[in-house]
Amino acid sequence: MDDKQLMECALKMRDMSYCPYSGFSVGAALLTESGKIYTGCNIENAGFSSTNCAERTAFFKAVSEGEQKYKKIAIAGGKKGEAPTEYTYPCGVCRQVMKEFCNDSFEIISVITTEDFTKKTLGELFPFGFGPDNL
Ligand code: THU
Helix, strand or coil, X not given: CCHHHHHHHHXXXXXXXXCCCCCEEEEEEEEECCCCEEEEECECCCXXXXXXXXXXXXXXXXXXXXXXXXXXXXXXXXXXXCCCCCCCXXXXXXXXHHHHHCCCCCEEXXXXXXXXXXXXXXXXXXXXXXXHHHC
């Protein structure tokens, strides 16, 4: 599994997004240490706070299938039905979920196209966070 394939999965998962309220579709593809991919999309809700982001969908699918070690995640977001035009980075809640399972070197790839992307680490996006090691 190379980064290009992971990014393609994230881009494709935008088609599965349920986003009638924001009109902003997000896809994610999470690569486990064992080499499997768990995908996710954002799933909105009329009670807005019940919305689940694409990243958390992917993480929760993976954890519920018994996978807890992760290498990297690719994320693509943009106006529904249109190609992404900006880099999408995980919200604070998703960063906190990542912190539970990943160390600072976990890689977060934000995708516009498979040729136009950024790579950040969790340590860069969520410094001084609170995680399992703090308890
Ligand atoms: N969203 C994600 O799924 N992931 C992100 O990284 C940013 C935001 C979703 C939540 C909501 O459904 C929509 O995008 C607009 O905030």
